[in-house]
Amino acid sequence: GQSLEQPSEVTAVEGAIVQINCTYQTSGFYGLSWYQQHDGGAPTFLSYNALDGLEETGRFSSFLSRSDSYGYLLLQELQMKDSASYFCAVPTGGGNKLTFGTGTQLKVEL
């Protein structure tokens, strides 16, 4: 089976940098995705890492270490609108299925 663990909650101030971690145990691994979900809203895709290392997309970066079964999402220059839940997810079944992590609620404060 698959399990992906994340911290349940992270709080940071506007303008700061925050890191959201994800550790996973999967049978068969292709890569790690990150999704953002605002309260009551649809999950929206942020990034996908297939290879080890850091991928940067604007203020958001995502890191993967396959040997450590670990990844993180790095959010820089935090804004109030970044307050949301963030989920790591792994595609399985050749991409036919996403297994989501437990989710991290990020609260950005003034």
Place this chain on the structure above:
Amino acid sequence: EPEVTQTPSHQVTQMGQEVILRCVPISNHLYFYWYRQILGQKVEFLVSFYNNEISEKSEIFDDQFSVERPDGSNFTLKIRSTKLEDSAMYFCASSGTGGESDEQYFGPGTRLTVT
């Protein structure tokens, strides 16, 4: 920008009733999915659908559930004889190729309340 749409946004039903949740995936996508999210919990995979067939389903997706693509644009999830524990947000998603790196686009969800 193309988007996945879902109707209704909120459905209230009585235990034991049947409900049909509707989705219109992005028009040139080939893979379709249903997920659910119980309030305060993580998103859970229910089923994936490709070429008019179920390609994968989870243990949650038992005989109570069925999916259908009745025409070229709609994708439906039917829940027969609803139970209280079926109360959740149901998300439809679609992707172009279904590959591991292929982004899945989620609809806004249908909040199902079973009373």
